[in-house]
Amino acid sequence: MKQQEKRRITKGNFTTALFKLCREKEFTRISVKDICSCAGYHRSTFYEYYSDIYDLRDQTEDRLIASLTKIFTLSSTESLTAAFIHSFTRINEESGEILWYLLSENGDPHFAVKIKEALKPYYFKVFAIPPTDQDMEYVFDFAIMSGLSFYVSWYSKGKHFDADSAVALVRRVLVDGLATVIAEHSEKPDQVSMKFI
Incomplete structure (x- = not known):
């Protein structure tokens, strides 16, 4: 077995072990x-790769974000909404739910910010907006963080509808507006828009 492949497998085993343990106890207690x-593995093997569990x-x-960004940016035939949902779903399936765990309330609170900062330049590029546009900085922060929150909620609740249905729902919120989608489900639809004003 080549050294590079051996390193990849060893690192994968440490990652799997960490997130298996995270299901049993808090990260800070591991x-x-x-x-x-x-x-x-022996502790000496661990320290060949990492300085501590935070590392x-x-x-x-970092590996998940690199994979996510690669899939996301290669999805040029899809809308941003579809690329977002499908890339997260694919990476989570490949990573054994590690992506979902890191984004969940028990995961790393800084991880969502790392993802946002990795994806935001792509949003500026796709929409041909100068990266110095501060208003759009806020808009894209809102869009990405809302998407991450939606993804975590959808996954936490057992993905009770498929990825294409998730894409359709997010599209409706983005295109038709939040008030319109809420009104469709409300017992008092005529009052919904007033609550947003």
């Missing part, structure tokens, strides 16, 4: 010893 025991988490996040 030790390097716990991870090594779960992964089947393991950060490197995992």
